[in-house]
Amino acid sequence: MIMSNKTVLFDKHLEYNGKIVDFAGWQMPVNYGSQIDEHHQVRNDAGMFDVSHMVIIDLGVNDESGDIRRFLQYLLANDVAKLSESGKALYSCMLNENGGVIDDLIVYYMSDDWYRLVVNAGTREKDLAWINKHAGAFNVSVKERDDLAMIAVQGPHAREKACHVLPVDVVEAAAPLKRFFGADCGDWFVGRTGYTGEDGFEVMLPASEAPLLWDKLAAAGVKPCGLGARDTLRLEAGMNLYGSDMTEETSPLISGLSWTIAWAPEDRNFIGRSALEKEKAAGVSYKFVGLVLEDRGVLRGHQKVIVENKNAEITGEGEITSGTFSPSLQKSIALARVPVDAGDTCKVEIRGKLLTATVVKPVFVRDGQAV
Amino acid sequence: MSEVPSELRYTQSHEWVRVEDDGLLTVGITDHAQALLGDLVFIDLPEIGTEFVAGDECCVVESVKAASDVYMPISGEIVEINEELLDEPEIINSSPYDNGWLFKIQPSADEEVEDLMDAETYQAEIED
Numbered sequence: 001m002i003m004s005n006k007t008v009l010f011d012k013h014l015e016y017n018g019k020i021v022d023f024a025g026w027q028m029p030v031n032y033g034s035q036i037d038e039h040h041q042v043r044n045d046a047g048m049f050d051v052s053h054m055v056i057i058d059l060g061v062n063d064e065s066g067d068i069r070r071f072l073q074y075l076l077a078n079d080v081a082k083l084s085e086s087g088k089a090l091y092s093c094m095l096n097e098n099g100g101v102i103d104d105l106i107v108y109y110m111s112d113d114w115y116r117l118v119v120n121a122g123t124r125e126k127d128l129a130w131i132n133k134h135a136g137a138f139n140v141s142v143k144e145r146d147d148l149a150m151i152a153v154q155g156p157h158a159r160e161k162a163c164h165v166l167p168v169d170v171v172e173a174a175a176p177l178k179r180f181f182g183a184d185c186g187d188w189f190v191g192r193t194g195y196t197g198e199d200g201f202e203v204m205l206p207a208s209e210a211p212l213l214w215d216k217l218a219a220a221g222v223k224p225c226g227l228g229a230r231d232t233l234r235l236e237a238g239m240n241l242y243g244s245d246m247t248e249e250t251s252p253l254i255s256g257l258s259w260t261i262a263w264a265p266e267d268r269n270f271i272g273r274s275a276l277e278k279e280k281a282a283g284v285s286y287k288f289v290g291l292v293l294e295d296r297g298v299l300r301g302h303q304k305v306i307v308e309n310k311n312a313e314i315t316g317e318g319e320i321t322s323g324t325f326s327p328s329l330q331k332s333i334a335l336a337r338v339p340v341d342a343g344d345t346c347k348v349e350i351r352g353k354l355l356t357a358t359v360v361k362p363v364f365v366r367d368g369q370a371v
Numbered sequence: 372m373s374e375v376p377s378e379l380r381y382t383q384s385h386e387w388v389r390v391e392d393d394g395l396l397t398v399g400i401t402d403h404a405q406a407l408l409g410d411l412v413f414i415d416l417p418e419i420g421t422e423f424v425a426g427d428e429c430c431v432v433e434s435v436k437a438a439s440d441v442y443m444p445i446s447g448e449i450v451e452i453n454e455e456l457l458d459e460p461e462i463i464n465s466s467p468y469d470n471g472w473l474f475k476i477q478p479s480a481d482e483e484v485e486d487l488m489d490a491e492t493y494q495a496e497i498e499d
Contacts, residue, residue: 036412228436296457298433298438324435325413325433351415
């Protein structure tokens, strides 16, 4: 049976002429007309995305012995010890024993007895199973908040426009937020976070109130944007997509996510640590890079990357993990896993032809500017 | 609702064919196809002089989302390509039946354009 879930905003997507596709078992809008227009809307002004299919999980304590911080220090490769201020968010991978990535997630530290996680929709079941499996030993409670919807409002004018229409008390909590912080206000929660490389908010709110907020945001000039634009925006920003850029078969070390591993303190034993240490000691054989196609064409996931030395001899092969046409740069760009000795250029095989690509750091656009 | 001009012929794979006065066939992709693909960003046109059999993959159009093959609707030789599309593939989105034509074919004699779907049949096909 094919599961096909709808978010509480599904009728709004139809009303706003969204073109519906299946995404991880959810009927979601891929665009509302033009994916490219929506992309520019977010880079230049403000757009909104229904991300209610993502999974919000609240961690609490069962009793006084419960210790969420110690639990997360065991569960996550990044270290929640970095979260000293209430509201602060942290991006982390959740690894299996082999050092493969079960999922990437955001964790907000609200108080010692409340942390909030946001994980991917496509990994809902296995994430919940994994988290629940390990939570008991720390007396930590795990509660999926499927009573909440989530709307990401993104773009240089996103916060300003959102503040015009959010409830007054929510604005009071949201307006002063620093980047990568979140604040709660009753059942509402606003994070100054996102997945586009632009400033903005991710607003979590009771599902029943989401359709009205959607209409109000639209009236304030925040245009509905689909999953298509979300993908080109995140790729330009060099943000990884779970399932494409990293999976349970790849470690953060070869997925451009080494910066999310907190090695210190050395005695912090997190799941996957020993596997990562072994991989590192043996020598990491791949690196994660950005590619910009110099020839005409479009880079796509799974295309073969060929690395040559100065004498045009093939020295290794890699693979594109995700690629697209970049509306901001008007060129094709990609994220790729290539041999560590890859130089400044490489070849990509597209329909039997070898095209030239420049190897760059895996970030293309930030805050509206090409980098 | 997609536009389906009545004077054209259509294939199952969403190409359209127009018979020109000089006997050449102009080929493009339908309004329905461009809408499904979304914003087009790249086109790989066939080379002039290449001969294809009906059903051959002869051209690739790529949207932001994905690459898609265009199939030869009628056997023949490519005699002209729409070079404007190389720099502005989005013309296919805005004008799939006019400025967004892809290529022209000199058909081999033994196939009938009349055997392709007419507008009514194609319309019914895409409504399913």
